[in-house]
Amino acid sequence: MILYNSPTKIEYQDNYFDFYLTDQRLMWYKRGGFFSKSDTVIAERIDTILEIKYEERGFLTKKGAIHLVTSRKTLDITSSIETIKAIYQQLQTFLIEPPSQVKTCQFCSKNMDVEARFCSHCGNELSE
Numbered sequence: 001m002i003l004y005n006s007p008t009k010i011e012y013q014d015n016y017f018d019f020y021l022t023d024q025r026l027m028w029y030k031r032g033g034f035f036s037k038s039d040t041v042i043a044e045r046i047d048t049i050l051e052i053k054y055e056e057r058g059f060l061t062k063k064g065a066i067h068l069v070t071s072r073k074t075l076d077i078t079s080s081i082e083t084i085k086a087i088y089q090q091l092q093t094f095l096i097e098p099p100s101q102v103k104t105c106q107f108c109s110k111n112m113d114v115e116a117r118f119c120s121h122c123g124n125e126l127s128e
């Protein structure tokens with residue numbers, strides 16, 4: 001079920017994609033071109049997203065960027081400021097979780113599951 005589709009393309013790793021947000025994942029999609037016939041789909045489950053950051057980059061032609069941290073990797077998508085802002089707002093409506101589900105490691109500031117006893121990033125014991 002698609003909930004949101006960006007009005008303009010987004011840029012990811014030097015390619016342009018259509019961006020979609022479904023009730024379970026965010027994905028970007030690129031139809032195969034002349035040289036590579038296969039389509040490219042990048043999908044991330046919303047529940048693996050730990051952190052999302054909005055940034056503006058560039059001097060003359062400002063661009064918006066979303067920096068995403070999931071449990072497996074980090075992703076950067078860029079586009080016009082309007083498009084990125086719209087995507088960011090859509091994502092935020094999803095990412096409002098009860099704060100008790102995450103705690104922050106006091107040594108490296110990474111977010112950990114509230115059940116975790118040790119930080120999976122730096123290995124230190126987490127305080128309650």
Ligand SMILES: [Zn+2]
Binds near residue numbers: 107109110120123
């Ligand atoms: Zn840590």
